[in-house]
Amino acid sequence: MNVTCSSIINPWVSHTVRIQEITPEVADVATYHLSFDDSAIAAAYRFQPGQFNMLYLPGVGEVPISLSADPSSSATWAHTVRAVGNVTQQLARLRVGDTLGLRGPFGSSWPLSAADDHDVVIVAGGLGLAPLRPAIYELLRQADRFRSLTLLYGSRSPDTILFEHELPEWSQRGMSVQLTVDRASPDWAGHVGVVTLLLDRLPLSDPQRTSLFMCGPEVMMRFVGKSALARGIPEQHIWMSMERNMQCAIGLCGHCQLGPTFICKDGPVYRHDQLTPFLNVEGL
Ligand SMILES: Cc1cc2nc3c(=O)[nH]c(=O)nc-3n(C[C@H](O)[C@H](O)[C@H](O)COP(=O)(O)OP(=O)(O)OC[C@H]3O[C@@H](n4cnc5c(N)ncnc54)[C@H](O)[C@@H]3O)c2cc1C
Incomplete structure (x- = not known):
């Protein structure tokens, strides 16, 4: 877990994020620009290049997905996802304004x-x-x-x-x-x-x-x-x-x-x- 995150970000808890924008990239791949509904979480959330989040679709499952955007931009958090199976194909059906869960960031980063x-x-x-x-x-x-x-x-x-x-x-x-x-x-x-x-x-x-x-x-x-x-x-x-x-x-x-x-x-x-x-x- 990123030590720069405030303790209000609990690694066990999925926080609600909303899809602000979807950028189609190549076949079966799109970038989802997510924002936190909770402004305190939004203000506390930071990540290092190379880290990932767990994206959660209730009733479907949870998958690890890397952050793919500029770490210095805190307006939205981008994840570039290939639709390959259960969760990622369901994610590909979501639209701007839909919500999902996010916990993280996790893991080591590029040194x-x-x-x-x-x-x-x-x-x-x-x-x-x-x-x-x-x-x-x-x-x-x-x-x-x-x-x-x-x-x-x-x-x-x-x-x-x-x-x-x-x-x-x-x-x-x-x-x-x-x-x-x-x-x-x-x-x-x-x-x-x-x-x-x-x-x-x-x-x-x-x-x-x-x-x-x-x-x-x-x-x-x-x-x-x-x-x-x-x-x-x-x-x-x-x-x-x-x-x-x-x-x-x-x-x-x-x-x-x-x-x-x-x-x-x-x-x-x-x-x-x-x-x-x-x-x-x-x-x-
Ligand atoms: C640290 C980490 C970071 C990751 N970052 C990203 C990311 O930025 N973007 C992204 O799209 N994915 C990323 N992945 C992979 C992503 O987590 C998986 O594609 C996802 O878990 C698949 O879940 P699913 O439920 O959609 O597919 P499942 O239903 O679990 O799998 C369906 C089928 O797809 C196959 N499959 C699963 N994963 C892949 C894959 N990666 N490539 C090809 N076939 C696969 C499985 O073997 C299975 O046959 C990352 C994985 C890890 C561990």
């Missing part, structure tokens, strides 16, 4: 201060860009603390590129943005292939002073981790966000156990070396 004076490389796959977007806003806001900022983003096809309308602005503000797709369309003139290829080709002026933050499918993160290590980036500078089925979100129920850790409270953001023993164990 941006550990990247001070480093070249920062962000590697995202698919919807993995959503939990990284709050970190990108922070990095851009404090760009003079870092030697350089690079985003390597891999998407299945050109029509599934998330937050595509924002990418030119991130470039203008000094972030080098490189895209690749698994399957090109006839009008796609960019890279084709897995995102690891972008990392393999990225010039690194000083790997020892490079920090890498990644989020995407687990198989992608395994290969990006290997590639980053092969490029000489120290394991202590490589960070990744993990996903597992979760229930309590406060480290009690054990649903999200990974090795000796619980992803809900020790993660979702981990340093690569904390996960090395478990990354290649099938079924973990």
